[in-house]
Structures are given as structure tokens and as C-alpha cells.
Amino acid sequence: MEKILVSIITIGDELLIGQTVDTNSAWMAQELNHAGFWVQRRIAVGDERQAIIAALEEEGKRSHIVLITGGLGPTADDITKPVLCDYFGGRLVRDEDTYQRIMQMFESRGLPVLQRNVDQALVPDVCTVLRNERGTAPGMWFEKDEKIYVSMPGVPFEMKGLMENEVVPRLQERFETPALLHHTLITTGMGESFVAEKIKDFEAQLPPHIKLAYLPSYGLLKLRLTTVAPDKISAAAELHKEFMKMRGLLTDIVVAEADLPMSVILAEKLKAKGFSVGTAESCTGGTIASQITAIAGSSAYFKGSVVSYANEVKMNVLGVQAATLEQYGAVSEETVREMAAGALKVLGTDCVMAVSGIMGPDGGSAEKPVGTVWIAVGGHNNIHTKKHHFRYDRARNISMTCVAAMNELRKWLEL
Amino acid sequence: MEKILVSIITIGDELLIGQTVDTNSAWMAQELNHAGFWVQRRIAVGDERQAIIAALEEEGKRSHIVLITGGLGPTADDITKPVLCDYFGGRLVRDEDTYQRIMQMFESRGLPVLQRNVDQALVPDVCTVLRNERGTAPGMWFEKDEKIYVSMPGVPFEMKGLMENEVVPRLQERFETPALLHHTLITTGMGESFVAEKIKDFEAQLPPHIKLAYLPSYGLLKLRLTTVAPDKISAAAELHKEFMKMRGLLTDIVVAEADLPMSVILAEKLKAKGFSVGTAESCTGGTIASQITAIAGSSAYFKGSVVSYANEVKMNVLGVQAATLEQYGAVSEETVREMAAGALKVLGTDCVMAVSGIMGPDGGSAEKPVGTVWIAVGGHNNIHTKKHHFRYDRARNISMTCVAAMNELRKWLEL
Incomplete structure (x- = not known):
């Protein structure tokens, strides 16, 4: 079963000047992994038409799914929506459900509605609108040349709601994914070189589809085994077996058997x-x-x-x-x-x-x-x-x- | 004066599965901006040969400078160095200065030196070695087709030392950069739509080389003016003038006149x-x-x-x-x-x-x-x-x- 490949594109000048740390991509990657999707690239570009189009074109060629966040706000610097509209060849029309939500949201907060707020209900007529319960900008699902592109707001709280309620369930319906499993052992008190030396025979005998990674983390060392395999149950059993072998070699220095803070x-x-x-x-x-x-x-x-x-x-x-x-x-x-x-x-x-x-x-x-x-x-x-x-x-x-x-x-x- | 364009490539499976939030890129972008360099793309790829090579090729085509972090550790999952060595057509040789530093570091900590530690002193013979005072893996500076590529460890503390002491000073010697200036006003208590409405005439009269961005941030709103111009002194004066105009329109809601926590x-x-x-x-x-x-x-x-x-x-x-x-x-x-x-x-x-x-x-x-x-x-x-x-x-x-x-x-x- 082939890996379903994902690229994540984050849009916003604030990411390129270092004003904002991108925490969205890491959260999205975790959710996608749990659902069996393989994130192969993450790209950040500015609020600039040509940069956005180049990223869409390049990532559309290499991945099955392109997830996009950012640039959907009500101010002039946010250009993601018109760029997507042009790129996918649509025109902007009002989405009635989004319009009603916006009106309601402003009314309940006792605020007047400006034209720029109403305009957030405009969506390209070539997309499927994904309801954003947590904000004014809806999610937008596009398809082109058998690839899927989904645009979401960059506000983490809104993006998370859309991912959980709309994007991941729809992707799971569409794709059959292999099992993609990680199992992490956390150790303490021994440097990565010495741990690597201690488990080098174990590492050498790992089957090629199980990968071992070393991640030093604040004085601890995380040892991560990752597998991708067609059947979830047998993949989990095999991964567990290898994990327990590794654990057995490092008994004295084990802190935890999962990647937890x-x-x-x-x-x-x-x-x-x-x-x-x-x-x-x-x-x-x-x-x-x-x-x-x-x-x-x-x-x-x-x-x-x-x-x-x-x-x-x-x-x-x-x-x-x-x-x-x-x-x-x-x-x-x-x-x-x-x-x-x-x-x-x-x-x-x-x-x-x-x-x-x-x-x-x-x-x-x-x-x-x-x-x-x-x-x-x-x-x-x-x-x-x-x-x-x-x-x-x-x-x-x-x-x-x-x-x-x-x-x-x-x-x-x-x- | 042309913008000097930078791409940042971060390497590591942990970034693609969401195990680690990439804070390096934001820090690097800030440093580069201060020095007048324009970060146009950030890319994260896994510890995978083809993915690294594709990123080097693509970013080398679009930027003057490609900065690379990650994948330089002493364990088998770290492959950045051999891939760079092949890509730039070199062979690995021992760097005597790095070797001495590694031996000294392990001696001072009372630890034995393993072969895999000694091997961290191996560098491609086609690079300039940049001394890493804070760890075992040195920085590596490559040049190809008039583009510059610099590889640094992914450990933030080590990367920061290399950027400050080696990479940025050398880049500044090499390139003449335009002034690249940001000035941020922080406001409170008014939504971005309403602020945008209030300053729309101001926004309309901004010269084309000054860009206004809106960034809502935990109940505050950041209004950032950015300019790129040949002369630093006149650029700063012009930016300040526009900033004060904007500030004057928002007196009641000002929190701060700089982007500070x-x-x-x-x-x-x-x-x-x-x-x-x-x-x-x-x-x-x-x-x-x-x-x-x-x-x-x-x-x-x-x-x-x-x-x-x-x-x-x-x-x-x-x-x-x-x-x-x-x-x-x-x-x-x-x-x-x-x-x-x-x-x-x-x-x-x-x-x-x-x-x-x-x-x-x-x-x-x-x-x-x-x-x-x-x-x-x-x-x-x-x-x-x-x-x-x-x-x-x-x-x-x-x-x-x-x-x-x-x-x-x-x-x-x-x-």
C-alpha cells in the first residue's frame, strides 16, 4: 500500500521575518500521522502572489494532499483567498452558511458588521466550503489533477477545529492509508553516542521498514522507532516486539515508554x-x-x-x-x-x-x-x-x- | 539595490511528524532581517537523501543563500553531512581544529571518545569549516554556481553561536544589502477589522515599498510596517514618519511602539x-x-x-x-x-x-x-x-x- 504524501504550506510574512513561531505545522503533522498520512515537506512562504502560486504548483506535483494555512484574515495584507480563487479558476460567490454565521457572531458580541467582515463569506465557486465553527474565515477544499488542496485560517484554535471536524475525517474517507506508527523510549543519563554504541547490534538487525531515530531533548534522549506497513495490527505487534528488545538493552536508563512531556x-x-x-x-x-x-x-x-x-x-x-x-x-x-x-x-x-x-x-x-x-x-x-x-x-x-x-x-x- | 534572498532548510524527521516545533527558523529569520537579508522561503524535509537533494537544488535556484540546519549528529539517522559531501562533489577529510576540540571536550567531561565522536571531525574537503564553540559538529560553508550554502547543527544553542559568530558576519562581508526595517505598533481593545477601517486612508497613501501587516496576537493587535530601501538612514526616517502618522490615528488603543512581549x-x-x-x-x-x-x-x-x-x-x-x-x-x-x-x-x-x-x-x-x-x-x-x-x-x-x-x-x- 502506497504512502499518502502530504505537504503543508504555511502562508504569512510574520513566519519569514521570525515574528511568529510556526506551531501549526507540528500539530497538524501529529494529527496527520495518527490518521496514517505521511507529511513529506513543510513550506513557509510570504503573503506574496507568486510565492504562493509557486508553492502550490511544486507541492501539488509531489504530494497527494496539500494543506494550506494562513492569509485568510479580513485585512488587505491577506491575499490567500483571491490567489487560490485564480489558481483554481473560480470566481468569488457568497456562501450563505458562512454569511449567517458571521452575522450571528457579530450580533452576539454586540459589534457592527463591516463590509470586510461580510466579505469573509465570499468563497471561490470551485471549492467545497468547510464550516469553521470558531471564526469567520471558512475552510476551503479544492481538487485539481487528482490532488487535494485544503485552505484553513492560520489562527491555531480555528485551524485545529477545522482539522478535527472536517479535514482529517474527509481525508480518511477518501484515502486508504497504511499504518504509520511511532513508538518512543525516553532515557536519561547517557549521551546519544554511548546509547547508539550500546544498541548498535539491535539497530543493525532492524527490518528495513522500521527506522530508528535519536533525539536529544533537554538532557533526555528520545529513541523513536517508526514503521509504515499495510496492516495496522501486525505492524503494531512487530513494532512492539522491536521496542521491547531495545528497552531490554537500556533498562537502567529508561524514563518512559512513550513520547510524553x-x-x-x-x-x-x-x-x-x-x-x-x-x-x-x-x-x-x-x-x-x-x-x-x-x-x-x-x-x-x-x-x-x-x-x-x-x-x-x-x-x-x-x-x-x-x-x-x-x-x-x-x-x-x-x-x-x-x-x-x-x-x-x-x-x-x-x-x-x-x-x-x-x-x-x-x-x-x-x-x-x-x-x-x-x-x-x-x-x-x-x-x-x-x-x-x-x-x-x-x-x-x-x-x-x-x-x-x-x-x-x-x-x-x-x- | 537588489534584495539578497535566503532560503532556510531544516532537516529532521522529528519536524515532519510533529515531535519538535521548529523554533530555529524564526530565530534565524530575525537575525537575518537585522542584517538586511530577506528570507523568502522556509522548508522542512526529513532525514532522507532524495528529499534533501531536491531541497538544495530548488532553493539554490531561487535564493542567493541557503542556510541548512539539522542532521549532523553522531548517530546513523543523521545523514546531512554525507549528502552534502556528495552533492558538492567532495570527500570527507579530518579537520584538525575540530578534532582537537572534540578530544578536549570529552576529556574535560571525563568521558571516553568513541569512533563516532571522532568522525564528527570529518568534513567535506570542498567546504570552509566554521568553528562551533558549543558542540562537536562544525558548521560547513559551501559555494556552488555563485550561491552560498551553510550547514549548521540543529541544536538551537549551537546554531545560535554559529550564526552570531560566523555565519552572519561572513555573509555581511560578502553581500551589500539594502536596509530591511520593521516597525510594529501594538494595540489593544479593538478588532483588526475596525482598526483597518480606521486607518484605511493611511494605508492607501503608503508608498508602495512600505507594507502594512495586521497580526492579531493573544487579544492584542500588532500593526507592522516594513520597508526595504537602499539607504538605511533615509529609510528609517521615512518609516518613522509613516509610523507616527499611524500611531496618531490610534492613540487611545496604543500598548507599545515596538514588537515586544x-x-x-x-x-x-x-x-x-x-x-x-x-x-x-x-x-x-x-x-x-x-x-x-x-x-x-x-x-x-x-x-x-x-x-x-x-x-x-x-x-x-x-x-x-x-x-x-x-x-x-x-x-x-x-x-x-x-x-x-x-x-x-x-x-x-x-x-x-x-x-x-x-x-x-x-x-x-x-x-x-x-x-x-x-x-x-x-x-x-x-x-x-x-x-x-x-x-x-x-x-x-x-x-x-x-x-x-x-x-x-x-x-x-x-x-
Whole structure:
């Protein structure tokens, strides 16, 4: 069974000048993979007629499906719709369903409707209109030379609704796809070269349709097995068998058997033990708490945090001793230990993470250079500490510290 | 003066299956714009020989410069280097400087050196080696048919070092570029259709080389003017003149006169007033604090936060009355007001933000649907409250709440 190939075209000058990070493509690729479609290229072009047409032509030649986002807003810089209309040889006509939705949307918000809003109900008469429940610009489905092209708004929330409710179901109806499966093992504490060396015989014996990829990720290493095969059940069984072989070679360093964020991996452990958690964060400034609470349902195990950026907050809220700060400094084993003990007390949780470090670019010294971090994790009368030294810039040092702290607590929970 | 055109090719299966969001391209585009280079396309392809070669060929035809990241790791799935070597007709030879760096790096970390690490010092003999101070894989500069191709590692920290120290300076030496300038006005409280209507005469009179773009962004609207012109000084003067005309039409809704994150805009206001700040966060779970502390130097005005996810933390740490929670609920004007007052007291700051809301997908009710948020901002004896209702998914509701809270405090500081 042949792979069904997809190209994703994102349109917008903001993507080419770096004003916006393209998160749409990654989300779309995941959804498409789950449905068995193979994304072979992603292209970003500006709001420029010739650039859009060139991308449509080139990607239409190489893929079965071309998904397009962006450039559908009500202002003059958005030109995707007229360009698509010309490219597919249509003319703009009013779509009654879209028109009614727009009128209703503005009415319910108590806003007047401008001509440019009404014009969003104009669609090329050569497309199938896909209803966008979340905004004014509808999705548009075109077909040409047996290829499918779908245009969606660039607003992530609107694009996601269209993908889930319209685009993916319709593509699944149209195409028979092979099984396209990934299985990721997450490991910690061993560099990719050494892991590769350890599993090189395993890698050599993999059947050619199973591919192994190595992805270092914030101090962890992701090992991804990917297969494409006609039958989903036998493909999954074969992939699982190979995965378990690989896992067996790396038992000591396994963190998780699926590609999940560390916050989700930790959440599973907390739920399994029935433990509540909190954080005392200095250098990460609330980022660990933010990552934990990004997960729906986290209120079941997360109670709260004290972000003690200033020493006075460490003392007044967490009860860190002035003498400790004076003698050892804010970035020290003694201080994180007292931060952890204080957080356990004021937050009333079963376990905590506490971090204090120097994220840079300033604040480092010969003794405690930028990247020095002390982490404490544990519960009452049972606190473990660990020192890390990261070598990156501020943003990456913060991310590394978050993953490291959650990983330390994960290990503590497994003791 | 002609535009110097750039294509960016990112290589890696993880980009095509959505395992990784490509943040490299946006960062590179910003750097290139500052230096006067025009990014016209971004392409992501997998770790696959034919796909890489096709991208090199196509982008080499349309751009002066092709920048390539990814696929340079020490494992078998990374194939960029041999493909480049073949494409440019070279053979792999050891680069002595890279070899010495690798040996030193492993020695200093107390790790053995494997053959696959040593092999990272192999480079095509047809490239100029660019020293990567931050990792084992060097940058490689190729020239073919008067086009320039530069390959860099995909690890963001390493790519950034190479761009700043080697790639951009060398490109600037090679090319004379026109001025490429952006100037962004950030507004709040008026939809893009209405803003567009308000400034349509302004938009109509813009000279053809100045482009206006509208970018809605988390409840704000960014209006970006872009110009490309031969002389930097006169281009900047002309752009400034048009920018001030536009600004003059939108005085009431201006948030900032540069494209900065809301956390940075707020930081400037705080510093100007000499005010310290803290947060009391329920539904945002520390995300506001995380965004504030992402800024280097934020310890000058940010003292800390209480993330009071559980009601007991609201009571025990912030001093919210049990009766208030019982009578009005956690998501209420009364509760955020007490959270703000409590945070001012325990954190000892001049001003605070407090938020409590329902981010979804669960927890909503008829009276308080998902997206309901109460925000309190202010200082001692002077707390303002506001209710918001966002209509999105959990992640977007959290982001919207953060921007809204910081925007409310910004307005309070301007009173």
C-alpha cells in the first residue's frame, strides 16, 4: 500500500521575518500521522502572489494532499483567498452558511458588521466550503489533477477545529492509508553516542521498514522507532516486539515508554502513588508549576507553589533562615533543602521540588558559574539534593532545570 | 539595490511528524532581517537523501543563500553531512581544529571518545569549516554556481553561536544589502477589522515599498510596517514618519511602539516607576511569573509569586477568607481581590497581579463557563478588578489570561 504524501504550506510574512513561531505545522503533522498520512515537506512562504502560486504548483506535483494555512484574515495584507480563487479558476460567490454565521457572531458580541467582515463569506465557486465553527474565515477544499488542496485560517484554535471536524475525517474517507506508527523510549543519563554504541547490534538487525531515530531533548534522549506497513495490527505487534528488545538493552536508563512531556510522566507517577505535589522555585520563576498546570486535571495532585525569587520571600514565606542565606548563599544545598522543607509545610503537600540556581547571563562567579543549580526533591524527613551544571543560555538553562527537577522527583517516587 | 534572498532548510524527521516545533527558523529569520537579508522561503524535509537533494537544488535556484540546519549528529539517522559531501562533489577529510576540540571536550567531561565522536571531525574537503564553540559538529560553508550554502547543527544553542559568530558576519562581508526595517505598533481593545477601517486612508497613501501587516496576537493587535530601501538612514526616517502618522490615528488603543512581549512592556513600566511586583496565580499556575522571569535582570523588580492552585493555599498562604471562597467561589471578584491583598502582604511588593479562572476543558458551569477569569491588579488600598471571558482551549485560555493580567497592570501603572 502506497504512502499518502502530504505537504503543508504555511502562508504569512510574520513566519519569514521570525515574528511568529510556526506551531501549526507540528500539530497538524501529529494529527496527520495518527490518521496514517505521511507529511513529506513543510513550506513557509510570504503573503506574496507568486510565492504562493509557486508553492502550490511544486507541492501539488509531489504530494497527494496539500494543506494550506494562513492569509485568510479580513485585512488587505491577506491575499490567500483571491490567489487560490485564480489558481483554481473560480470566481468569488457568497456562501450563505458562512454569511449567517458571521452575522450571528457579530450580533452576539454586540459589534457592527463591516463590509470586510461580510466579505469573509465570499468563497471561490470551485471549492467545497468547510464550516469553521470558531471564526469567520471558512475552510476551503479544492481538487485539481487528482490532488487535494485544503485552505484553513492560520489562527491555531480555528485551524485545529477545522482539522478535527472536517479535514482529517474527509481525508480518511477518501484515502486508504497504511499504518504509520511511532513508538518512543525516553532515557536519561547517557549521551546519544554511548546509547547508539550500546544498541548498535539491535539497530543493525532492524527490518528495513522500521527506522530508528535519536533525539536529544533537554538532557533526555528520545529513541523513536517508526514503521509504515499495510496492516495496522501486525505492524503494531512487530513494532512492539522491536521496542521491547531495545528497552531490554537500556533498562537502567529508561524514563518512559512513550513520547510524553516530563510533566506528564511525573503526573502519572504522582497519581499512581496518590501523592500531592508543590514547588518552591527560585531560578525557574514558576516555570515548573506552569508546566505541571498546563495539563488538564492537574488540580488532582498539584496544590501550589511559592516562587521565591527574592531572598525575603525565601525567608518570609518559606522560612529559610537568614543565617543559611548569609553563610551558604541562595544557590546552595542548604538553601534548597530549607526551601523544600518550607514548601512542604506551607503548601501542605506530600512531596515537593525546590530549585535555586544562576540562569545567566549575569550573576555567575568563579565559584558558582552561570548554570549552577541546586535541586531538592522529596517529602517530610526525606529530602534528596543534587547539584547540576548547565552550560547554555538563560532560556535553555531554565528548561533544563525544569526537566531535571521533575526527573529527580520521578526517581525519588520510584525509590 | 537588489534584495539578497535566503532560503532556510531544516532537516529532521522529528519536524515532519510533529515531535519538535521548529523554533530555529524564526530565530534565524530575525537575525537575518537585522542584517538586511530577506528570507523568502522556509522548508522542512526529513532525514532522507532524495528529499534533501531536491531541497538544495530548488532553493539554490531561487535564493542567493541557503542556510541548512539539522542532521549532523553522531548517530546513523543523521545523514546531512554525507549528502552534502556528495552533492558538492567532495570527500570527507579530518579537520584538525575540530578534532582537537572534540578530544578536549570529552576529556574535560571525563568521558571516553568513541569512533563516532571522532568522525564528527570529518568534513567535506570542498567546504570552509566554521568553528562551533558549543558542540562537536562544525558548521560547513559551501559555494556552488555563485550561491552560498551553510550547514549548521540543529541544536538551537549551537546554531545560535554559529550564526552570531560566523555565519552572519561572513555573509555581511560578502553581500551589500539594502536596509530591511520593521516597525510594529501594538494595540489593544479593538478588532483588526475596525482598526483597518480606521486607518484605511493611511494605508492607501503608503508608498508602495512600505507594507502594512495586521497580526492579531493573544487579544492584542500588532500593526507592522516594513520597508526595504537602499539607504538605511533615509529609510528609517521615512518609516518613522509613516509610523507616527499611524500611531496618531490610534492613540487611545496604543500598548507599545515596538514588537515586544507583554512581559517586557510591563517590565519597562515597572522600572520607570521603580515598582516591585509579584503575582498570586490560580488558573495560570505560575505562567505569568514564568514569563516575567524569562527576562534577564527581572530580579530587579520581580520578588516572587504564590501559585495558589488549591483553595487551602489561597487560605493558608494568601489569607483568603474561607467564608469568601464558600460564598462567592474561587473564581470571583471577591476572591481575586483577597488574593491580591494577600500577595501584596506576603510578598512585600509595591504592586501585584492576581488571577482566578476556569481554563477548561472541565470545571465550567452555566453560571461560570470555561474561559471565565477574574483579574485583580494594583497596590495597597488601590486594587482594580476585571472579568474576562475567553472562548478557547486550555492552552490558549492560559496564554490569553497572562497577557490580559499584565495588560491590566500596565494600564494601572499608567493611571
